[in-house]
Amino acid sequence: MSDEFAVRAEGLDKRYGDKRALDGFDLTVRRGTVHGLLGPNGAGKTTAVRILSTLVRLDGGRAEVAGLDVAREPRLVRSRIGLTGQYAAVDEVLTGRQNLEMFGRLFHLGGRPAQQRATELLERFGLTDAADKGVGKYSGGMRRRLDLAASMILSPEVLFLDEPTTGLDPRSRGEVWESVRALVADGTTVLLTTQYLEEADKLASRITVIDHGRAIADDTPDGLKNTVGADLIEVVAAEVADLPAVAKVVARVCAGEPETDDLERRVHAPVADRVAALTEVARALQDEGIGVEDIGLRRPSLDDVFLQLTGHRSVAEEAA
Incomplete structure (x- = not known):
C-alpha cells in the first residue's frame, strides 16, 4: 500500500449476526488532510472507524493505518493514532491541566514529561487561561477542545474524529473547527465522521459517502x-397564490423543470447561464407584476448530494 495514504482500506467486511455492517468497504485518506466520511445512520461509519482504530476486528478485507496493518499490528497502530468519540471523555472534577497530565501518565510519559506535554497542549488549543479551572465550568466548545488535546498526547499521525461537534452551539463548533485546522497544519491526518454536512464542506478536502456498508x-x-447538476435559481414568492405564476416564468427562462415548495413559497430550477437567467427572471417577474420576497442563485449543497445518493436528507437537515 502506498505511503501517499495515511489510511487505506480495501474490501472491509464486518458482520454482527445476520447484519452486515460493512460490505466490501474501500477508503483511501491522503496524508496531512481532513477526509470526511458521511452516511445515514446505520450506514457503517462508526464500524469503519472502530476497525481502523483497532477497537473491532474485521471479518474480511485489509486495512493499513500509518503504514501498519490493523489486523496484524494493532498495538503499533494504537501508538500512532488518536481517537475522539462523539462525547467528551474528560473528568469534570479535575482541572484541564490535571486531565491532560492524567492522560499523559496513562500513556506512560512519566511525571515531568506529562506536565510539559499538558502545558504545550493547553497553549496549542487556547486553554491556557482556563488550565487550572475545573472542567465542570468549561463551555461545550472548551470541553471538546480539551478532549481533542487529550487525543493528541502522543502526537498521533492519524486522528479519528467521530462526530466531534454533536450537540455544540455554532460558536463552540467553530472553535473545534479551528482546532482541527491547526492540527492538520501541523501534519496530522484527520478522518472525520459527522452528521453536519456544513462541517464536512468546510473542513474536508475529500469526502467519502458510505451507505449499506459500501462506499x-x-x-x-x-x-x-x-x-x-447545474446551479439553481431560487425565487421566494410574496404569496402562496403567486407560486403558479412564478413557476411559469421560471420554466420559460430556465433549462430544467422548476420545483415548487408550497410551505416555503419557493420555486427553484437549474440554470446554465447564471447571471443572464437571474436578470431575465427578475425582469419578467417585474413586467408581469408578480411580487416576490427574494430571488437569488445558489450552488447545489452537500445535502443535495446526500439526498441524491442515499435517497433522504442528513440527520441534521431532517432535525432542522
Whole structure:
C-alpha cells in the first residue's frame, strides 16, 4: 500500500449476526488532510472507524493505518493514532491541566514529561487561561477542545474524529473547527465522521459517502456537488397564490423543470447561464407584476448530494 495514504482500506467486511455492517468497504485518506466520511445512520461509519482504530476486528478485507496493518499490528497502530468519540471523555472534577497530565501518565510519559506535554497542549488549543479551572465550568466548545488535546498526547499521525461537534452551539463548533485546522497544519491526518454536512464542506478536502456498508461516492466537496447538476435559481414568492405564476416564468427562462415548495413559497430550477437567467427572471417577474420576497442563485449543497445518493436528507437537515 502506498505511503501517499495515511489510511487505506480495501474490501472491509464486518458482520454482527445476520447484519452486515460493512460490505466490501474501500477508503483511501491522503496524508496531512481532513477526509470526511458521511452516511445515514446505520450506514457503517462508526464500524469503519472502530476497525481502523483497532477497537473491532474485521471479518474480511485489509486495512493499513500509518503504514501498519490493523489486523496484524494493532498495538503499533494504537501508538500512532488518536481517537475522539462523539462525547467528551474528560473528568469534570479535575482541572484541564490535571486531565491532560492524567492522560499523559496513562500513556506512560512519566511525571515531568506529562506536565510539559499538558502545558504545550493547553497553549496549542487556547486553554491556557482556563488550565487550572475545573472542567465542570468549561463551555461545550472548551470541553471538546480539551478532549481533542487529550487525543493528541502522543502526537498521533492519524486522528479519528467521530462526530466531534454533536450537540455544540455554532460558536463552540467553530472553535473545534479551528482546532482541527491547526492540527492538520501541523501534519496530522484527520478522518472525520459527522452528521453536519456544513462541517464536512468546510473542513474536508475529500469526502467519502458510505451507505449499506459500501462506499458509494468519493470526491472533493465541489466534485460531489457537480454530480447533482447545474446551479439553481431560487425565487421566494410574496404569496402562496403567486407560486403558479412564478413557476411559469421560471420554466420559460430556465433549462430544467422548476420545483415548487408550497410551505416555503419557493420555486427553484437549474440554470446554465447564471447571471443572464437571474436578470431575465427578475425582469419578467417585474413586467408581469408578480411580487416576490427574494430571488437569488445558489450552488447545489452537500445535502443535495446526500439526498441524491442515499435517497433522504442528513440527520441534521431532517432535525432542522
